[in-house]
Amino acid sequence: MNTPKRHYARPLDLKHGRIDMNHGAGGRLSMQLIEELFVRAFDNEFLRQGNDGALLPMIAGRRLVMATDAHVISPLFFPGGDIGCLAVNGTLNDVAMLAATPLYLSVSFILEEGLLLSDLKRIVDSMARAAIDAGVPIVTGDTKVVEQGKGDGVFICTTGVGVLCDGPSVGGECARTGDAVLLSGTIGDHGIAVLSLRESLEFETTIESDTAALHTLVAAMLAAVPTGAIHVLRDPTRGGLATTLNEIARQSGVGMILQESAIPILPQVEAACELLGLDPLYIANEGKLVAIVARDSAAALLEAMKAHPLGKGATCIGYVTEDSNRFVQMNTSVGGQRVVDWLSGEPMPRFC
Amino acid sequence: MNTPKRHYARPLDLKHGRIDMNHGAGGRLSMQLIEELFVRAFDNEFLRQGNDGALLPMIAGRRLVMATDAHVISPLFFPGGDIGCLAVNGTLNDVAMLAATPLYLSVSFILEEGLLLSDLKRIVDSMARAAIDAGVPIVTGDTKVVEQGKGDGVFICTTGVGVLCDGPSVGGECARTGDAVLLSGTIGDHGIAVLSLRESLEFETTIESDTAALHTLVAAMLAAVPTGAIHVLRDPTRGGLATTLNEIARQSGVGMILQESAIPILPQVEAACELLGLDPLYIANEGKLVAIVARDSAAALLEAMKAHPLGKGATCIGYVTEDSNRFVQMNTSVGGQRVVDWLSGEPMPRFC
Known part of the structure; x- marks a missing residue:
């Protein structure tokens, strides 16, 4: 593991602490949550790579790559896109950032009771277009529904699998002085x-x-x-x-x-x-x-x-x-x- | 596609309809939502297999399998388990039901602001134990946080990848008279x-x-x-x-x-x-x-x-x-x- 030890102001208070919005904002506290809770618990060589996806061992001459993202953007629709195309593109990008060719996507929806089907259709159509544009099919999925007030319209989790020919790694740990x-x-x-x-x-x-x-x-x-x-x-x-x-x-x-x-x-x-x-x-x-x-x-x-x-x-x-x-x-x-x-x-x- | 055409009482009202709890209950309405919206939009041969995971083409002699599940169970802890081990086991089972050997898992968390870190730790430890017991590592993940009242403690999406030696398919379409x-x-x-x-x-x-x-x-x-x-x-x-x-x-x-x-x-x-x-x-x-x-x-x-x-x-x-x-x-x-x-x-x- 190349990642140096990092010192946070104080360790996560796993006894009395609570999740706050900072834990999801992508900064120091997000990193701390990941390191002190998730990586510690799930510890393995792949997770320790510390990238936005995992580079997996060879299967019959090719390396597999796997990346996943939950999408909770609010609002669901915005200029230039929506949660649907974002969920497809975001996960494809995590696979691509390992220099792998994305091959397949899976999708899980968490829908809030009362969501307009017309909004869902717009989101799903946007995902379908993004997947076709990218040439990467959505091969499997799941749908859950939660009561009104227990979600926020739509959350979408996408996972991408890709392959890589073996060669020098591309990853956050590979920058060298002078690059x-x-x-x-x-x-x-x-x-x-x-x-x-x-x-x-x-x-x-x-x-x-x-x-x-x-x-x-x-x-x-x-x-x-x-x-x-x-x-x-x-x-x-x-x-x-x-x-x-x-x-x-x-x-x-x-x-x-x-x-x-x-x-x-x-x-x-x-x-x-x-x-x-x-x-x-x-x-x-x-x-x-x-x-x-x-x-x-x-x-x-x-x-x-x-x-x-x-x-x-x-x-x-x-x-x-x-x-x-x-x-x-x-x-x-x-x-x-x-x-x-x-x-x-x-x-x-x-x-x- | 082996699945016969199915007639529902009426088609999904994609203009004025809304998601209701039935759409997530796993019965006819769930099926209708999947068929009339998701499968139609994302249409491809893998999704049309209609199983809880996708059997993918050969990569260098082995077939890949991919399955995903969102977990939104309430309450988070229950006799015999919790959302964490459930999320690991549920997705491993979807891979196993295609007669494949599960190899890797990814996990996405959607956390609600205010969640007790001690609860999250209990859940994460339970996932870690389930993954170790199963011999399948969690290789990559993502975490998002939503405001209080926009989630329900924790939602967990897991995706599993497995491999299969080529051979006769196992799947919902393969039952034969007399079996x-x-x-x-x-x-x-x-x-x-x-x-x-x-x-x-x-x-x-x-x-x-x-x-x-x-x-x-x-x-x-x-x-x-x-x-x-x-x-x-x-x-x-x-x-x-x-x-x-x-x-x-x-x-x-x-x-x-x-x-x-x-x-x-x-x-x-x-x-x-x-x-x-x-x-x-x-x-x-x-x-x-x-x-x-x-x-x-x-x-x-x-x-x-x-x-x-x-x-x-x-x-x-x-x-x-x-x-x-x-x-x-x-x-x-x-x-x-x-x-x-x-x-x-x-x-x-x-x-x-």
Whole structure:
């Protein structure tokens, strides 16, 4: 297990504590819950990989990959998508981030009594479209119904299975000093699309979620460079880019230095973040990836990414450094430098 | 697709209808929701298999199997188990019922704000124990938190992946006229254990849930008879034995005739059913299986089942008949005959 020991302000109070919204927000407390409860209880080599999916042993020459996600986004429908396509794309992306080819999806629905069937149909149709677009069938499922007031419309759990040819691993623990940090496009679109709707903010241009399945982008990237050139792939969802990079720095035992000016943000997302007092680095994305790659392959990868519809805005946003503190630092646009910490403070719940 | 067209009283009202508790109760309305909405939208050959898991194509000589279940049982803790071990066992059983060896599990938690961490720990420890007992690791997971009043403590979605050596299929569509219908033990234990707690019923003996992972029983059965002798395996969960047998009759285009006196029921379960006005044939089980098998292998299978701790009460409860109506009929203990219909009437929600 590469992950270093981590010290939290205090251990989880397993006797008298309660779940609060922070435990689901993707920041430090989420990590603490996972480590001190789930990983400790379920302990095995696969879970200890610490990625958003598990790389499993070979079965007759191919490695299996498995990833799962619960989707509880509120509201169910938002500009650019809905909980249905999000549930398909999100899990496909977790499989793709292990450099695997997603093959099959399963889905479990938890429906609240009183849910409009027309809403359910819209969600299911959106899932079906997303699955067809991705070329990955939903092969099995389950449905449960809970009483009114015991759910929130629809929750959707999706699980994806994929395969991988054997080769050097891609995972959060594989970043190396000197690697380039690539980002596939603008950040904050998904979170701000959802938040604008929740807060009834109106902008001149509607901000749309970037929800998308990234496995074909990953396939194009893998094809563009020698095997082993891509060290880490991760989609910066809950907790945003900042949290994702901190997770990787921690898993790999490295630091990073970013260039603020290189991180693409849509003007309307930037404006909304200012209005809401939010940092786009912490806002959820659902169709973007971070790739940490051998520096001499960075140019070829950027070219391959830019040639793909989902990577048109790809840029190099920084480099991996040697740092025993595992700090993610940023050269700011105004010439300073600051540490980009994990998400903390107010939780941002239910963006996925 | 072997499943015959089915006529419901009226089609789902996808424009103005709403989800009600019946849609989750495992009876006709559940089936209708699955067929008219999910299967229609996600249509593919795997989903059309109509079993509780999907049999997938060969990958390098082995067939993959995938099954998923959402668990929303209320209360979270009950005599003989809790939502945690239930979530592990339930999904392992869905994989096992395809005659596959379960290899890996994933888990997604949907936690309600305010949940006691001590309760969560108890649940997680129970999952860990169940996974270790079964020899199947939980390899990946996800956690979401929803606001108080938008969930109900804990919902758990588990997905299992298994493998199968190629050979004759085992599935709900494979029952043949003349086959024997075997049952691994008493029915109704799980549902009555939960219901007794909900209704605060007290009996002289506590009725315990039968929750158990059945894959080693299945392995013992497969080893006891020639390949191809076992045609159908199914665990009679939601909707109970009656609904499970009706599903199989429908998938295979056959009828069945059961002997009421052959169906084992614990005296305290029988007493509780009488008190509550319930028919044990419709009560959920979580550690029992139905096997529909070639008649000349039935004796060897019963012997193998009885030699396994989870099959000690195994009996032959009836036979498969030719019947274009696909009726499941029963010779009653008082000498009559009646049709054992699908679950209808009052829904029995949240038993798994």
